[in-house]
Amino acid sequence: MRTDVSGRIDLSGGITPATTRVMNLSQFLTQAARRLGDDTGLVWGDTTWTWAQVEARSAAIAAALVADFGVQKGDRILVQSANCNQMFEAMFACWRVGAIWVPANYRQSPDEVAWLAGSSQARGLICGAAFADHARACADQVDFTISIGAADFGSDYDALTDRHMGSAPSPVDVQRDDPCWFFFTSGTTGKPKAAVLTHGQMAFVATNHMCDLMPDSGPDDASIVVAPLSHGAGVHQLAQVAKGVKTILPPGERFDPATIWALVEKWRVTNAFTVPTIVKMLVEHPAVDLHDHSSLRYVIYAGAPMYRADQITALQKLGPVLAQYFGLGEVTGNITVLPPAQHFTDERMRIGTCGFARTGMQVQIQDAAGAEVALGGTGEICVIGPAVFAGYFNNPDANAKAFRNGWFLTGDLGHMDADGYVYLTGRASDMYISGGSNIYPREIEEKLLLHPQVSECAILGVPDPLWGEVGLAVVVPVPGADAAQIDVVGWLSGQVAKYKLPKVVVFWEALPKSGYGKITKKLIHEELVRRGELPGQG
The missing domain is CATH 3.30.300.30 (ANL, C-terminal domain)
Structure with missing residues (x-):
């Protein structure tokens, strides 16, 4: 039995943590506004906002959540919206008041989103005006609805913001394992599951993104969003805010390569996050040759490996700017990284690799019994580290299947070479057996x-x-x-x-x-x- 410096008895023989309190993630925005208040922080279409303006609007809607709707720490706020400035602001507003941000894939049907509202036990809904059917489908599940844009449902987001402008609630105290985000899986094997992301986890993730993916980013940089903020792009933009990098939201909901390349040229965009299929469409579109994209330093792709033929095309068009990371929503992308310096068009390329373990993370290839397989052997990719989520909300069966001896089981098959590079074979569910x-x-x-x-x-x-x-x-x-x-x-x-x-x-x-x-x-x-x-x- 030991006694620590504070006089408390520690029965474990180790060190009893003095505290598990961490920074509230909303402080990323507050800190950027303090340092860079008059600089452009957010662009959407033809409208720009300074960091100070984004912070003021986010603080105002946070005040409305508390004063008008009684939102408390731990309440879930479902969001059904295409990318817009209000969605960006609401993320930090939810965190500021201790609420949990629950963004839906806005392309889902009203019934699917209503199911998400029920399964997450959402208290409120923030919903784009274009999604009136979704708002109606969720009405019986939530206590209140806030509409983005002119709508015949809910309380108007911008009117609430104007009413509370100048209010700035103090950020709620949070612990390392307090939830901040319900990250819904894509549901390729059934109903979506809510992966619980926490304040401590996401602070590590933002730091790791900058460390491993964009190590030299800062206020002179610009990031363009070519994916929904509800998922990986939202994680990416959190890291941008942490470093004071301005965010560019393309106008409209439809993906338009010509618009993307025009914005890259106009704002001297330095990084983008997307998925391999979008990279393919961008570099194969004629507009890539009509606009100056020399400012790009990082085109980060994730969600799936990029086929070799597409890698070569992208490298030839854009130069050595590709960066790959592998990781599920449950680990917020933080499993492996393959930086630009290790993307080649010639024989130096390790074809098929998704890179090596991210900083602070450990990756292992295991067999069905949980034993590490020999180098080069195929097994399930498993991971431990601070980026791993806390578990699935209200789903003990899924949690029991997802973890083994502390390792998160990704469900992806692959192998590791002698240098520690991981190669994806595919999803376990994609493998088939022919003739044994x-x-x-x-x-x-x-x-x-x-x-x-x-x-x-x-x-x-x-x-x-x-x-x-x-x-x-x-x-x-x-x-x-x-x-x-x-x-x-x-x-x-x-x-x-x-x-x-x-x-x-x-x-x-x-x-x-x-x-x-x-x-x-x-x-x-x-x-x-x-x-x-x-x-x-x-």
């Missing part, structure tokens, strides 16, 4: 995408009476190519073992994308069923 052999589609997809007439592809296992499962390839030709002239099996023969060759090939004009711009096998399977192209379907 495990087949990982990503290996085959990488080789098929090197075909000069193939723009996109996906391979998944489908039922087969003889082999159990066989591969089905969905192929998107490049514009102008004749699908009849693309010999998929012939191209792959000699590059992969014969048993890995797809037995069925279909050609589509495009692959379906999730609300976050990702290509998922679940959506492709659903589309195969809809088209009647799934073998044995009838």
Whole structure:
């Protein structure tokens, strides 16, 4: 038995923490406003706000949450909105009063968002005027609604802000493990789960993003948002605010590469966060050659690995600016990093890698029993460290499946080389077994995408009476190519073992994308069923 310096008895034999209190995340914005008050902090369309103005508006809506609606620490505030300045402000306002920010993927249906309201036990809803049906669907689930823009529902956000302008509630005291964000998974295997992110965790994540992804960023930089703030882009922008980097929100909801490149030139944008499919669309659009993008230093992609052919195209168009990170929403992207200096167009590239462990994180490849596999062996990618979430809200079964001996089990398969670089094989759910052999589609997809007439592809296992499962390839030709002239099996023969060759090939004009711009096998399977192209379907 030991006694610490304060006289308390410590039965563990270790050190009893004197406190677990941490900074309230809203202070990132407050601190930026103090340092850089008159500098531009946020741009949306043709409107700009200084850091001081963003802070004042955020503080005002925070005051409204408390004074008008009685919001208290721990209350959940659901947000259904496309990217806008109000969404940006509300994130920090929620944190300031100790509430939990619960952003939804705004492309979901009213019933889906209503389910999120119920599952998160949301007290209030902040909803864009364009989503009246969503507001009505959630009305019975929440105590109040705030509308962004002119709407026939709820209290007007800007009117509340004007009424409370000048008020600045003191930030609520928070502990390291106090929730700040319910980060909904994309729900590719069922209903979305609310991953609980905390104040202490997210402070580490913001620091780690700057350390590993954008180490030299500061107030002279600008970041453009080309993904919904509800998920990875919101995490990215939190790190920008922490360093005083201005945020550029493109106008409108529709993704328009020409607009993105025009804004990059106008604001001398230095970094962007997005997903590989969006990078592909950006660098293949003619506008990339019409605007000056020499200011770009970091184009960060995550959410999925980028196929080798697309990496080469992007590097040739933009130069050595690509940075990759791998990580689920539960770990807020903080598992591995592959910095710009390790992206190459030649033989120096470690093809297929998603990089090495992020600073402060440990990555291990484990078998089904939790033992570390030998280097080069395939297993599940597991991670421990300060960026790992606290668990799923109100979902003990999911928590029991997600953790083992303290390790978070990502559900992704891969291997690690002798230098510590991790290579993704695919989701555990993507693997299929043909004739008793495990087949990982990503290996085959990488080789098929090197075909000069193939723009996109996906391979998944489908039922087969003889082999159990066989591969089905969905192929998107490049514009102008004749699908009849693309010999998929012939191209792959000699590059992969014969048993890995797809037995069925279909050609589509495009692959379906999730609300976050990702290509998922679940959506492709659903589309195969809809088209009647799934073998044995009838």
